[in-house]
Amino acid sequence: MILLLAGGPACNNNGNKQQPTKRSIDDISANEDVARYLKNFKGLGALTDSSSPTPALESMAKFKVTGDLAMDLVLSEPRVVQPVEMSFDSRGRLWVVQYSQYPFPQGLKVVSVDNYLRFQYDAVPLAPPEGVKGADKITIFEDTDGDGEYDKSTDAITGLNIATSVITGRGKVWVLNPPYLLAYPDPDRDGIPNGNPEAVLSGFGMEDLHAVANSLRWGPDGWLYGGQGSTTTANISSSVTKNVSFLGQVIWRYNVDTHEFEVFAEGGGNTFNVEFDSKGRVFSGNNGYDRGPNFKQGAYYPRSLGKHGAYTNPFTFGNLPNMELVGEKKRFTHSLIRYEGGKLPSRFEGKMIAVNPLLHYVQLTRFEPDGSTLKNIDEERIVETNDRWFRPVNIKAGPDGGVYIADWYDSRLSNTDPRDTWNKTTGRIYRLRGKEGVKGIAPFDLSQYDAKKLLELLKSENKWFRQHARRELADRKDQSVLPDLISMLQSKNGQDALEALWAIHVCGGFNDDIAGTAIHHQDPYVREWGVRLSGDKKQVTPKIGQQLIQLAATEKNAEVRSQLACTAKRLPAKDAFPIIENLLKFHPEDAKDPDIPMLIWWALESKAETDRRGVVSMFQDQSIWRSKIVQQVLLSRIMKRYIIAGGEDNFSVAAELIKMAPTTQLKKGMVSAVHEGLGGQDLVSLSLQLLNVIRPFESDLFGGPLALGIRSGDSKSIKQALTIIGDDHASIDSRLTYTKLLSEVNQPEAVFTLMNVVESARTSPALRDVALQALGRYDSARIGTQVIKAYPGFRGDAGNRMAAINLLVSRRGWTEELLKTIDEKKTISREDVSDQAIHRMRLLNDPEITQIVDRLWPNSKPLSPSALNEEMVKYAKILKSGKGDADKGRMIYLAQCGMCHRLYDAGGNIGPDLTGYERSNLNYLLQNIVDPNAYIREGYGVYQITTTDGRTLEGKMISRQGEISTFVPPLGGAPFTLSNAEIKEIKEQQRSVMPERILDRLSEQEVRDLFAYLTKEK
Known part of the structure; x- marks a missing residue:
């Protein structure tokens, strides 16, 4: 009788007979607030649909494979399900991590959640074997006779609760089981652990289980490397290294001999892949539009400072770029290898082979030198299919020189839905080989090779054998x-x-x-x-x-x-x-x-x-x-x-x-x-x-001869500057310069002069604009009163009009007076108030203000989940009722969407570039347009900032340097900086800059035309 503990050794098993139980929202929620939020959360992206999986052998006919390669189905359900990562051991056996417990760990409940679906749990899970058993397992597949067929399978470790990676070496089986790196003893090297594991590292975050620690690889230096994704935190400790804290995506490494842990490089995409080439360079795929970084030791790469958090060093003052890509900017190739196996046709040698799970293809890309780094040149898609269930999530080179691809195989790919609708019964693994190549490789066991033979393998043409001989x-x-x-x-x-x-x-x-x-x-x-x-x-x-x-x-x-x-x-x-x-x-x-x-x-x-x-x-x-x-x-x-x-x-x-x-x-x-x-x-x-x-x-x-005095609080300099600002005959440049300075420093005596500038009919629009912005720093009730009184005199200038409204909605008292003026006195038209300003009034979180806003601008009220569903159904019917004209749709796109979004060669950059998205999926497009607040892509989140002097501001964070953060207004404009001392509260909004009801402005035919353009391939 064998007792299976959590994460304990297992026995032979030739299939996945028992499927894991899916956890419902009620089951995972620790309180009613969490349950309510998750139930109301509208899923986005490539979600579960009504289609059925194509049987594995039948699905192979759907693949289009480049002419000099062949593609074999190596494994499929029920022998493997939800394969998230593969690795090979020194006997050439294929190890597969089956991630069936995803998306929720067993035994934990969610106590809080943010708008990115990052969870806080009610406890830190215990390491195996004490922890609660989960449904994840690690299986060894073996080709016993070298014919290329994996005829034997052994469940090496079962009962794991969120396991993402496995690798063997140093007489151990190493498993990433966040929050732990586990080392299972395996002195006889048969793959079946000989006892309970040691948690050699602890502290990997679990907030987002599609971004947890992953991808164990032995580096050329003998350290064990791994990655961590973008939306988790970490506070790592080993027996000798304590409390190494970092936020978001990194490449990390652990010295298994000295037990030291360190961050190797920071930034990149949602890292879920680590690859070493024959020169020891480190790569990882990317969930963006390129092929990711060529990681340098101790370097910093792009990241969203808002969503993903700051670098560990507050004084980075910049980052290295990802490798330049010449080719289609399509999202996303998150897992890749540099092929150096010597068995595929020679044109593949030294090139990148990357998988794109969102768009269902495999990409071939060459490397070219670019100074001290490399750039990427796309060559061709070497595997394509119209099977939307094809979700290649991991790629590895094998000992036979073939390229192995793990296919999650699911209609769903998106993590932005809290419901466990994943298909837990499917999964495939394929092999790419030369069309004329031989399947398989004769059985071997490097652990039995003598030293001389291992040294010979260091000269092998196949990088796999060189790496494993070194191991x-x-x-x-x-x-x-x-x-x-x-x-x-x-x-x-x-x-x-x-x-x-x-x-x-x-x-x-x-x-x-x-x-x-x-x-x-x-x-x-x-x-x-x-x-x-x-x-x-x-x-x-x-x-x-x-x-x-x-x-x-x-x-x-x-x-x-x-x-x-x-x-x-x-x-x-x-x-x-x-x-x-x-x-x-x-x-x-x-x-x-x-x-x-x-x-x-x-x-x-x-x-x-x-x-x-x-x-x-x-x-x-x-x-x-x-x-x-x-x-x-x-x-x-x-x-x-x-x-x-x-x-x-x-x-x-x-x-x-x-x-x-x-x-x-x-x-x-x-x-x-x-x-x-x-x-x-x-x-x-x-x-x-x-x-x-x-x-x-x-x-x-510093802005004129008085600048230092103004910044230093010198009363004489301030008095002189105010005299110049108020002098209609003074240089306009000097007046603008000193007015801008007074928007950066707090000098209450400036209010009188600034108000005179705003009220004067002789003031230029440019100077009035700056004066209105400067007044925002000063908390005085009479500012709101006087600006409202002066408003009709400068309303004719669009910039002044916007600056005044933005000023008035930045403080509660001014907002109340603005609403009273619009509602009762009618001296300011409600048509003058932009969608963004209306939203800022809602940010004040004042029930009376919100009630008036709802009455004055009823269409600005956020749609309920049921109303959003009705909108989805309505526009889905419209799209099905006729055909659209893409040429006409382009003009509609430029007018309605192009200010913020780029598509191919046209549009702005306030919102994400749409070119690389899965635009062929109408449901995906419709969800994002009808409900833009359901998911906000990283890098485009807007912060609500409450300052210590009472202002409510909005902005996208563009830099964080020490104690100073810099923001830019959501729809563009001059950046503004705030020190930590000036910020009372800052929180990322769960609202997109893009308004709801944007399609309501169009006729039914215009909606069809717009979607015809959005879904058109260039």
């Missing part, structure tokens, strides 16, 4: 192989030498001599990894330190130089500064590199406060100032870094650096950065030393 060597730590590996490191064959270097390292043989050999090797990738491995322990000996410094001066390869910058960030200041200096002085071409300038910035930033004198010392070398990277990237950022961080020591260094700058132009740029670092705050906090240094530039850079 075996890492398991054994057999140092008797080091002489042969050291000899191999001397090889003129760069790949052989690189494999030898990695193997030496994982065997424990890496030392200064090996590092020196690698650093001076003729192959650039060996040099790159010599640099990286030298810096992994965050310290180097003086001998290696000097070699890195010299290499920074002489290195001709951009990728190596980029790694030198990454390593400098990790090293102590005494070793880092000389590397940074040489990179700046000897490689002017790097100013145009996509990555290197920011990598150097992050290296410098890491020492900004730990060694301020080192920063100053570096800039004492006059040749440093001639560097374009210094001029264009470093100077402004180091100044902002010190100003935002604040404090006498930081201000002192900032002042010293400005004084050291060799030209007036450079000084001006640095002083401008001081202004930017202040984020619109006054200068009171700055040191006298720094104020004296920047004073000569106030007229040119």
